Amino acid sequence: MLKLISVRLVAILVGLGFAVAVLWAFVIGAYNAATEEPAGHLPYEKPMDLSWSFDGPFGKWDQQQLQRGLKVYDEVCAACHSLKFVAFRDLEQLGYTEGQVKAYAAAKQVPGIDPNTGEATTRPGLPTDYFPSPYPNNVAAAAANNNAIPPDLSLMTKARGDGTNYVASLLMGYGPPSAELLEEHPEAAPGPGLHHNPYFPNLNLAMAAPLNAGQVTFDDGTEATVEQMSKDVAAFLTWTAEPTLVKRKQTGWPVMIFLLFATVLAYMSKKQIWAAVKPKK
Amino acid sequence: MSFPWARQYEPKNPVSKFFDEKLPLPRLVYNAVGAGYPVPRNLSYFWNFGVLAGFFLVVQIVTGVVLAMHYAGNAQVAFASTEHIMRDVNWGWLMRYAHANGASFFFIVVYLHIFRGLFYSSYKAPREMIWLLGVVIFLLMMATAFMGYVLPWGQMSFWGAKVITGLFGAIPIVGEPIQVWLLGGFAPDNAALNRFFSLHFLLPFVIAGVVILHIWALHIPGSSNPTGVEVKQESDTVPFHPYYTAKDGFGLGIALLAYFALVFFLPNALGHPDNYIEANPLSTPAHIVPEWYFWPFYAILRAFTVDFFFVPAKLMGVIAMFASILLWFFLPWLDKSPVRSGHYRPTFRKFFWFGLIPAMVVLFICGGAPAEEPYVMMSQIATAYYFLHFLVILPIISSSEKTEPLPYSITEAVLGSDKKPVLGENTTPAV
Amino acid sequence: MADTTATATPDMATSDDGIRRRDFLDIAAVSAAGIGGLAVVYPLVTQMAPSKDVLAASSTEVDVSAIEPGQAIKAVFRKQPLFVKRLTAEEIAAAERDDNAALRDPQTLADRTKEGHGDILVTMGVCTHLGCVPLGAAEGEVKGEYGGYFCPCHGSHYDTAGRIRKGPAPTNLEVPEYEFTSDTVIQVG
Known part of the structure; x- marks a missing residue:
C-alpha cells in the first residue's frame, strides 16, 4: 500500500513537472507571438482542379493524350529533364507497336562503350534502355542551368501534392506578378534568372516558361495550345510516375466486390451463430 | 489457466490422437482460440482489434518478406530498386502499397486496441502483464515502422532518419557519439540504411514473439469485458469458437474493405509526396513530418521550445516524448479505482472524453502541421494535459470518484437478470 | 460437450x-x-517469376565478322554465356564424319547450324549436365577428347559440333533460337 502511494506521489510530481515545463514554453511562445510580427507566407495558389481521363475509381488512360504528352516531353522537356525510371520498352503501353518502339529507341543516343577501345561513347538506344539524361551528371546539369539542377520527371506527379494538376497548372501559370502582389509582398518580385509563377510555393522558379503555342506539331492534328500541351504532358508524367495506375484500379474492383460479398456472408453467419445466445426481445 | 467449465480437447481420429500425444499443437490452438477458451459473452466490437492487429502483423511479415526479395539495401540503388518493384516486378506495386498501407492499418487497429484498453482499464489487475507486454509491442512497432520508412530512401526517409537519430544527440555528453554510432557515420548513408534494413527484417519476428507472450498472458485471467465485472459462472461465457471466430471474421471483412479501398484507390493518401523524391543530403524538404501514426508524439517532442532551468529544450522534448509512452508502463499502479469499465466511472469518463481524447486529437493535428503558430501553442496546452491526465488526474480521481453500481454478473448485464443457481464448483471467487 | x-x-x-x-x-x-x-x-x-526488365533484356546481337576460323567468342545471352565459334574445315569434316556415329543425342552438324553459314556454331556455354561453363571457347583451353568443348566440373566431352560424346551430360550443348539479321550479324532470342 505504501509502495502504491509512493508510486502515485512520484507520478503526480513528474506529471506536474512536465506540465509546468511545457506551459512555461507556452507562456514564452504566447508572449513572443503577441509581440513579434509573424513571418508571413508568400501567397501561392493551389493547383487548378482539372479533369483527367484517369481520375476516379473507373479512370482509364487516354492513349492519344499520353502520346501527345510524350511528344511534348520529347521535344521540349527532354532538353533539360531526365526521365530515368522509364524504359523505351514501356512505351508499348502507350499504344505503340514493338517496331515503333524499336525505331524510337534507335533514334536516341544512350551512353555506351566502344567495343574496340572500351572508351565511353554513345550508341543508338534499344527498347531495353532507359530514357537518357540530357546531362552526364549533376555537376554538368547544375553548370548548364545556373546551379538549379532540373529534377528528374519520372515521378514528378507523385512527388508533389495533387501532382497532375500541379504540373499542368505550373506550366500554364507563367506570367508577370500582379501589381497588388508586389505591393503587398515586395520580396515576391522575381530575382535575376527567376520567373514568376503563382503555383510555385515561393512564387519564383528557375525554369522559364517552357511552352509556346504551336511549339509542337501533334500527329493527331490536335492544336498545340499551351493549355493543351500542359495537360498532355501532365497526363504523360502521371503515366511515367505510375504506369500501373489503371491496372491498380481495375484490379481493385473485383477485390472490393468479393470482399463485400464475403463480409455480408460473414455477417449473416455471425448473426446465425449468435442468435442462440442473444437475449430474446 | 482456464475456467473449470472450459471444454476439453478430444482427439477424434487416429491422426489427431497421434499429434495430441506427440505434439499437442491442435490442443494448444483449441485452448487458445478454439472452443476450449471461454470468453465473456458480452464483448463489444472494440474487442475485435486484438485479432485484427495480429492479422495485420501477418500481412506485414508476408508482404515484407516478398518485398525484401526485390529490394536492394544500398544507398546507391535503394530508391531505384523501390521503383523497380513498382514498375517491373510482377504485382510489385500491389506488394509495396499493401505493405505501406498495411503499416498504417496495423497502427490504426493497435491504436483502437489501446483506446479500448484505456477506456475499459484493461490494464488493471489481474491483467497488468498483458498491458505491459502490449506497451513493449507498441514500442517495437514504432521502431520497426520508423526503420521501414527509411528504406525507400526518399527525401522523407533520409531526413526522418537524420532527425530521429538526432534525438539521441540530445543526451548530454554521450549523445553525439551515440548518434554517430547508430548511423555508422556522420549522416545517414549506406551503413545506416543497411542496418535499418536488417533490423526492419528482424524486429517483426521479435514482435511476433512478444505477441505470443501477450496472448499467453491473456489466457491466464481470460479476456476482460465491457462491464469490467469478472466472469463468475459458466453462463457468463461462450466458447471463443464459433462465437468470437465468427464475430472476428465479420470484423476482419470490414477492416479489409477499408484497407483494400486504400490500397487500390488511394494508395498514397497516407504517405508524403516528398518521399517520391530521391534522398538528397544537401537539401532538406520545406516541411519534415513523420508518418501520421507518429504525429501525436512528434507534437510532444516539438512542444518543448524553451530551456527549462538546466535542461535544454531539445533534451526536454526528447525526454517528454519517450516519457509520454513509457508512462503507460505505470498505468496499472496509477489507476487505483476498484471499477474497471469507464461505463461505471462518471468522473473518469468525463476526463477521458472531454480531456484526453481532445488532447490526443490536437496533438495529432499539430504533429502533422508545420512548426508554427498556432500549432505550437495548441500542442503545448495538449501536451500539458496529456501528462496531467495520466500522471495527476488519473491517480487522484481513481481514488476519489464515486462509481456507479455494477451489474451483479455478465449474465445479468446481458439478460437483465441472473437467477441461475450458482453451483459451487462452477464459480470463481468474485472480484 | x-x-x-x-x-x-x-x-x-x-x-x-x-x-x-x-x-x-x-x-x-x-x-x-x-x-x-x-x-x-x-x-x-x-512475384517471383522474372520481372518485366528481365524478360525484356532477353535478346542479344553478336557481330561474327571478326571471328577467325578456329576461334570462338563468348557473348552473354540471358545472363548466361553464349559461344559463337567459326569452325575450321577440319572441324567441320570431323563433325560431319560423326554425324552418323552412335550419339547420345543424335543431331547432324547441319541441324545445328544455319544454312549458308555452316561454319558458324552458336551454342549456349552451359553444360547440359549441371550448368557449368565448358572449356574450349577461349584460346589455349582444353577442348576435350573430341576437340570441341570440355566441361571440367564433371568431365563431359563435346565434339566440334557441340554434341555430347562422353561424360554425364544428357544432351548436346543447346543451340538457342537465333537468326542472321545480316551476313555478319546474328540476333539471339
Whole structure:
C-alpha cells in the first residue's frame, strides 16, 4: 500500500513537472507571438482542379493524350529533364507497336562503350534502355542551368501534392506578378534568372516558361495550345510516375466486390451463430 | 489457466490422437482460440482489434518478406530498386502499397486496441502483464515502422532518419557519439540504411514473439469485458469458437474493405509526396513530418521550445516524448479505482472524453502541421494535459470518484437478470 | 460437450431448418475466406517469376565478322554465356564424319547450324549436365577428347559440333533460337 502511494506521489510530481515545463514554453511562445510580427507566407495558389481521363475509381488512360504528352516531353522537356525510371520498352503501353518502339529507341543516343577501345561513347538506344539524361551528371546539369539542377520527371506527379494538376497548372501559370502582389509582398518580385509563377510555393522558379503555342506539331492534328500541351504532358508524367495506375484500379474492383460479398456472408453467419445466445426481445 | 467449465480437447481420429500425444499443437490452438477458451459473452466490437492487429502483423511479415526479395539495401540503388518493384516486378506495386498501407492499418487497429484498453482499464489487475507486454509491442512497432520508412530512401526517409537519430544527440555528453554510432557515420548513408534494413527484417519476428507472450498472458485471467465485472459462472461465457471466430471474421471483412479501398484507390493518401523524391543530403524538404501514426508524439517532442532551468529544450522534448509512452508502463499502479469499465466511472469518463481524447486529437493535428503558430501553442496546452491526465488526474480521481453500481454478473448485464443457481464448483471467487 | 453447450445456450433454436440454414451459411462464409486466401497466393507466387526488365533484356546481337576460323567468342545471352565459334574445315569434316556415329543425342552438324553459314556454331556455354561453363571457347583451353568443348566440373566431352560424346551430360550443348539479321550479324532470342 505504501509502495502504491509512493508510486502515485512520484507520478503526480513528474506529471506536474512536465506540465509546468511545457506551459512555461507556452507562456514564452504566447508572449513572443503577441509581440513579434509573424513571418508571413508568400501567397501561392493551389493547383487548378482539372479533369483527367484517369481520375476516379473507373479512370482509364487516354492513349492519344499520353502520346501527345510524350511528344511534348520529347521535344521540349527532354532538353533539360531526365526521365530515368522509364524504359523505351514501356512505351508499348502507350499504344505503340514493338517496331515503333524499336525505331524510337534507335533514334536516341544512350551512353555506351566502344567495343574496340572500351572508351565511353554513345550508341543508338534499344527498347531495353532507359530514357537518357540530357546531362552526364549533376555537376554538368547544375553548370548548364545556373546551379538549379532540373529534377528528374519520372515521378514528378507523385512527388508533389495533387501532382497532375500541379504540373499542368505550373506550366500554364507563367506570367508577370500582379501589381497588388508586389505591393503587398515586395520580396515576391522575381530575382535575376527567376520567373514568376503563382503555383510555385515561393512564387519564383528557375525554369522559364517552357511552352509556346504551336511549339509542337501533334500527329493527331490536335492544336498545340499551351493549355493543351500542359495537360498532355501532365497526363504523360502521371503515366511515367505510375504506369500501373489503371491496372491498380481495375484490379481493385473485383477485390472490393468479393470482399463485400464475403463480409455480408460473414455477417449473416455471425448473426446465425449468435442468435442462440442473444437475449430474446 | 482456464475456467473449470472450459471444454476439453478430444482427439477424434487416429491422426489427431497421434499429434495430441506427440505434439499437442491442435490442443494448444483449441485452448487458445478454439472452443476450449471461454470468453465473456458480452464483448463489444472494440474487442475485435486484438485479432485484427495480429492479422495485420501477418500481412506485414508476408508482404515484407516478398518485398525484401526485390529490394536492394544500398544507398546507391535503394530508391531505384523501390521503383523497380513498382514498375517491373510482377504485382510489385500491389506488394509495396499493401505493405505501406498495411503499416498504417496495423497502427490504426493497435491504436483502437489501446483506446479500448484505456477506456475499459484493461490494464488493471489481474491483467497488468498483458498491458505491459502490449506497451513493449507498441514500442517495437514504432521502431520497426520508423526503420521501414527509411528504406525507400526518399527525401522523407533520409531526413526522418537524420532527425530521429538526432534525438539521441540530445543526451548530454554521450549523445553525439551515440548518434554517430547508430548511423555508422556522420549522416545517414549506406551503413545506416543497411542496418535499418536488417533490423526492419528482424524486429517483426521479435514482435511476433512478444505477441505470443501477450496472448499467453491473456489466457491466464481470460479476456476482460465491457462491464469490467469478472466472469463468475459458466453462463457468463461462450466458447471463443464459433462465437468470437465468427464475430472476428465479420470484423476482419470490414477492416479489409477499408484497407483494400486504400490500397487500390488511394494508395498514397497516407504517405508524403516528398518521399517520391530521391534522398538528397544537401537539401532538406520545406516541411519534415513523420508518418501520421507518429504525429501525436512528434507534437510532444516539438512542444518543448524553451530551456527549462538546466535542461535544454531539445533534451526536454526528447525526454517528454519517450516519457509520454513509457508512462503507460505505470498505468496499472496509477489507476487505483476498484471499477474497471469507464461505463461505471462518471468522473473518469468525463476526463477521458472531454480531456484526453481532445488532447490526443490536437496533438495529432499539430504533429502533422508545420512548426508554427498556432500549432505550437495548441500542442503545448495538449501536451500539458496529456501528462496531467495520466500522471495527476488519473491517480487522484481513481481514488476519489464515486462509481456507479455494477451489474451483479455478465449474465445479468446481458439478460437483465441472473437467477441461475450458482453451483459451487462452477464459480470463481468474485472480484 | 453437448450438456455444457445446453447450459450456456439454453434458448438455442434447434429446429431442423434452423440447423441446416446455419450450417449452409457457415460453410459459405468459410469457403469465401478460403477462396480469398487462395486468391492472395497468386500474386505472392508470381512475384517471383522474372520481372518485366528481365524478360525484356532477353535478346542479344553478336557481330561474327571478326571471328577467325578456329576461334570462338563468348557473348552473354540471358545472363548466361553464349559461344559463337567459326569452325575450321577440319572441324567441320570431323563433325560431319560423326554425324552418323552412335550419339547420345543424335543431331547432324547441319541441324545445328544455319544454312549458308555452316561454319558458324552458336551454342549456349552451359553444360547440359549441371550448368557449368565448358572449356574450349577461349584460346589455349582444353577442348576435350573430341576437340570441341570440355566441361571440367564433371568431365563431359563435346565434339566440334557441340554434341555430347562422353561424360554425364544428357544432351548436346543447346543451340538457342537465333537468326542472321545480316551476313555478319546474328540476333539471339
